[in-house]
Amino acid sequence: MKMRIVHVFVLLVLTLSACAPQGNETPILPDVPTETPAPLPTPTPVSRSLNICLGEEPTTLYPYGGLSSAARSVLSAIYDGPIDMVGYGYEAVILEKVPDIADGDAQVNPVAVSAGDLVVDSTGAVVSLATGVRVRPGGCRSDACAITYDGSSSIQMDQMVVTFTMLEGLMWSDGEPLTAGDSVYSFNLASNDDTPVSKYLVDRTETYEAADDITVQWWGVPGFIDTDYQTNFWMPLPQHVWDEFSAADLLQVDVSTRAPLGWGAYVMDEWTPGEGIHLVKNLNYFRADSDLPKFDELNFHFVTDANAALTALVDGTCDVLDPSVRLDGQVALLQQMQADGQAQLLTAPTNTMEWLGIGIAHVSYDDGYNSTGFNPDRPDYFGDVRTRQAIAACLDRQKVVDTVLFGLSQVPDSYLPPDHPLHNGNIQTYAFDPARGNQILEQVGWLDHDKDPSTPRQAFGVTGIPVGTPLVLNYYTTSATQRRQVVEIFTQSLADCGIGLNPVYYTAADFYAQGPAGPLFGRQFDLAEYAIGVDTIEPQCGWFTTAQIPTADNNWIGTNISGYSNPEFDSACEQALQSLPDDPEYALHQQAQATFASELPSIPLYLRLKVAATRNDFCGFTLDPTSSYALADLESFDYGTSCGP
8 A cells, every 4th residue: 555655646746846836936745644665575485396207106215225217316316426427437426526546545555465364366256365266466467477375475465445535514404414424334234135235346345434524445355456446435324314224124114215314405205106206405405505406396206108208298297207207119209399399308328238149058058069069959050150240240230220219329339339438449340231141151051042032041061050950040038119129120131141030028027037947047048139237337348258157056147148158358358357547458458349349249239228308498407328317417407597598
């Protein structure tokens, strides 16, 4: 009302001024209120919400509970880092810096060891030092300088020590200090037998302890040279809240699986089963002074159907479609939506590679061959490396990338992506070339006996193959739609080389079942399409070493499902993996790739694609090929006018 009175007063003054007598006469003004107008009310800030669609409901948010892709996206909001993987490198998040030998916060020091001490031997295994154990003494990075322990001497071996310094002033979202002790607590949880995580690094850790409230030091077992030492920092976990629970309890209790305490941009507020998760801004977030995060509330919606997720994007229910939404089959539609200004499409190759395993050493060969030189259980199709090379030349992998993956991925030529810093660009490659494939098969002895290209070739003089055996191979994989599309393309391209396929589709559970029952890890296949990925930037030549062949002796655990065994490859790989980048032996990564590409124990098919989508005016979101956390930069997400033109 006071605003209205003042407004009328101003109009009245202007009117009287126009009619006022000239000269020194003083106009008579009407009485007006003399009270001071009340100040205008301060506008209430508008709460901003970010809505993200997940393709599934997480089964747990416990970091050591076996996380799905959707769970990792939720944890990106609750935690931040501690170390992010970006473009084949590491970035510190809650650390002052990533340790580096060049800076002195990572070191390789000589240490004396004697009989009974735990060491890493020359093969990379953790053993108790005893008579006959081969080890690498200080400064040694190859088998050539390894020694055999005499059982009594004290010898010098190399030990890695890495120091991690956390940012000062970090807090858990409940306001309690986040300290180095929380990282040590996390290490102890990871070490517990009841915690279902890999014990590889735990077993190779001699000591992990806090030097002060913000400093943690890691000592490796003598002889363990870890090229990935920069990541040997265990993600802090809230000891002040979780310490009352056992490691087994933490796999089940809500405080760890449904509402974990973190230090990230958001705090868990409510989980509605079957619907979604609601989080609110963390007022104790260490980057709050940088105006992060951009939103007051964060909602994760569970939308398992890709078409429903697209609808939610269009109608504004969701601002982001997480890669856990299976959008592989929607890329063409999303490309059109992007062209029409309805959405943004984000894609990137992943660190998961699709492979065609070649059954070089079928499990039936473990008992040897019969007296005729032929195996009675399965012909030795792949004993001649040239046959493997011919198959590679006859696989139209580029067509798979161009059609099934919309040209958005790439065909690798080894176990490293083409853009990896250690990729060997001079190795043997196998472009799609049916003419070359047919020529190689003729040389091996697989002949087109009936001069009919539409029928499979037969063996005439192929080593280890009975005469007349048709070149028809079982092709095992899962029943996923994408893999069925791949099989359809390969069936045609291999047929052009006179190679017949017999596709057999399994459920994922049956296909990946532990051997001897599972066809993959039980090594009971001719050809098998499978996927394997990593969360490290280190080359994975170890996937194909002899030690990784799954057998009855190792309980069918191993990644070398082809059964490939080559001492030269094993040696190059093991020496490279036990060397640091400045060591001469580190260059053996190049040799290992060359050997792999020449012998083809498995054929790399393509890099799997991750696909996400956002509303059209979204910013701050990119997909990094090397990170397994698609929403790692979630705190920087934004949309609307603040994103600029």
